[in-house]
Every structure is written in structure tokens, then in C-alpha cells.
Amino acid sequence: MPREHQRYQQRPSRLAGAVVWTLDVPPGPRQPARSVLPDGCMDLIWTAGRLVVAGPDTHAFQVDPDNRGSCAAIRFAPGTAPVLLGVPAYELRDHRVELADLWSRTTVRKLTERIDRTAHPAAALEDFALGRAADTGPPDPLTVTVADRLRRGGSVAATAAEVGLGARQLHRRSLAAFGYGPKTLARILRLQRALDLVRTGLPYAEAACAAGCTDQAHLAREMRDLAGTTLGAYFSAGEAAANSETPQPSGSSTTA
Incomplete structure (x- = not known):
């Protein structure tokens, strides 16, 4: 069976x-x-x-x-x-x-x-x-704009300037809206951007640079810090999940 x-x-x-x-x-x-x-x-x-x-x-x-x-x-x-x-x-x-x-x-x-x-x-x-x-x-349309700009790879400084907030004001508004400061949100969204690019078949190094990381080593560090795993382990687990007919969430991504 x-x-x-x-x-x-x-x-x-x-x-x-x-x-x-x-x-x-x-x-x-x-x-x-x-x-x-x-x-x-x-x-x-x-x-x-x-x-x-x-x-x-x-x-x-x-x-x-x-x-x-x-x-x-x-x-x-x-x-x-x-x-x-x-x-x-x-x-x-x-x-x-x-x-x-x-x-x-x-x-x-x-x-x-x-x-x-x-x-x-x-x-x-x-x-x-x-x-x-x-x-x-x-x-709040301001925080929606902040998330959109950071998702697109904008810097925290440029985003703050665009919405007309100082660094402390942006940090305070971000804590209430996102749960953490804009720098942490930017790191998380950048990691998700890089993972999405790798899923399209882009090599790790190219995906890292396209997502806004300095290089592949930078992406690897972010993966360890935020995801608690390595790129290789993450995508190996994803392939196993696909083979077992268990699709992975595109937002709250999972590893086995």
C-alpha cells in the first residue's frame, strides 16, 4: 500500500x-x-x-x-x-x-x-x-511602502529618505509593523529573494549577487544565521519534499 x-x-x-x-x-x-x-x-x-x-x-x-x-x-x-x-x-x-x-x-x-x-x-x-x-x-501605507522598497532590494537609508523618516523613527515604526527593525527585514527579504532565484535554476553565486548579497559566501552566512542550515542542505531537502509530493510553501519555506 x-x-x-x-x-x-x-x-x-x-x-x-x-x-x-x-x-x-x-x-x-x-x-x-x-x-x-x-x-x-x-x-x-x-x-x-x-x-x-x-x-x-x-x-x-x-x-x-x-x-x-x-x-x-x-x-x-x-x-x-x-x-x-x-x-x-x-x-x-x-x-x-x-x-x-x-x-x-x-x-x-x-x-x-x-x-x-x-x-x-x-x-x-x-x-x-x-x-x-x-x-x-x-x-499604514508608509510601512507598506517600506516593505515594498526593501523587497525590491532598496537600502534602508534610501528607503528611510524616500518615506521621509529618520533612522530612529523608521526603526520604531518597523518594530510595530514588522516585529523587527528595517535592517532585519531587509536581510530576511533578501534571503527569500535569493532562494527564489536559485529555484529558477540560477547558480548560487549569481543568485547571491542578483539578490543584493556581496557574494556567495555572504549568502551562505545569511542562510546559516537566518535559516539555521546550508544552501545545499536546504535544496536537497526541497528535492526530497518534491519527490514525496509534499510541495513547499513559497512564503514560509520549510526544510525537512
Whole structure:
């Protein structure tokens, strides 16, 4: 009998900049440990009976292989989740927090029960996020601009000048919006940019330079510091995942 594998799927959300994703974990043997790489994003994750907020990571987050069951989630673009959650991002940095610890337990219980009952939890979660966004309004356009400029490879100094903030003001606004300062966000987005380029078939050295690293050694150091692994190990794990029909998230990337 063929072994069943985890199946990950994602699609763009109707909420601007967000991604809806699902992970189906069938019963069976204990799955290999996985690491989620930092990407500047925050996620609201549903599993039966629970809603959990994944805060912005500064290093690879180790997923407990004993966590069984399927889940659905919405991944918010950098800087967009705090206004929806009503919590500054730095309070959730490197943490997974029950939504009931942030909001009224009665409110969260009713929301969780509503999602539990639906046949399409991911769609229900997306509808909730859209409704919440309509109530709270859009995220700060300044921090959206900051994330966009850094994602495109702009320097922190040039980005600060473009949005008209001093270094201290930009750092303070970034802590609330992203969970860390602009330099850390720039490093994380640059690493993700480099990994995306390697996935297209570009050699490590060329991907490093195109993403804004000094050279391949610079990219290798960033990989060790932020992802806790090497480029070779990361992509070898990715190939193994592909062979086992377990697609990798494009945002919160994983390694086995």
C-alpha cells in the first residue's frame, strides 16, 4: 500500500497581499521534522478547535513533528497583520500564540466553532479576514511602502529618505509593523529573494549577487544565521519534499 504524504496548497487571497494555504496531514507514520524559514510574514492558522497566530520570525522555526492533523491559514504580507489583530508585531516576534490570548475568549470561541462547522475552513478564514479588514481599515501605507522598497532590494537609508523618516523613527515604526527593525527585514527579504532565484535554476553565486548579497559566501552566512542550515542542505531537502509530493510553501519555506 503506498505511503500517504502531507499535501500543501496555496493560492492568492482576495485580501491584498495575503496568501491562503492549507496543509493536509493524513494519519500514518511520524512525519520528519520541518523548519519554517523567516519571510517577514505573519499567519493566522486554524486547526480543529484552535486559532493560532504565528508571529514574525527572526530565525527558522522548528515545527513539532508530533503536531498531527490538517490545518488552514491565511498568511499576511509584511506589515499588514498588526492592524487586523490589534497587536504590535514585536509582541509576537518568534512566538506562536493562541488568538484567545489576544482577543476575547468568547469572540474567539464563536469564530473557531463557526470555522469548525464549515466544509471549507480556508475560505471561512479568508472571509473573516476580509470582514476584519473592512472594520479596521487598511494598514499604514508608509510601512507598506517600506516593505515594498526593501523587497525590491532598496537600502534602508534610501528607503528611510524616500518615506521621509529618520533612522530612529523608521526603526520604531518597523518594530510595530514588522516585529523587527528595517535592517532585519531587509536581510530576511533578501534571503527569500535569493532562494527564489536559485529555484529558477540560477547558480548560487549569481543568485547571491542578483539578490543584493556581496557574494556567495555572504549568502551562505545569511542562510546559516537566518535559516539555521546550508544552501545545499536546504535544496536537497526541497528535492526530497518534491519527490514525496509534499510541495513547499513559497512564503514560509520549510526544510525537512
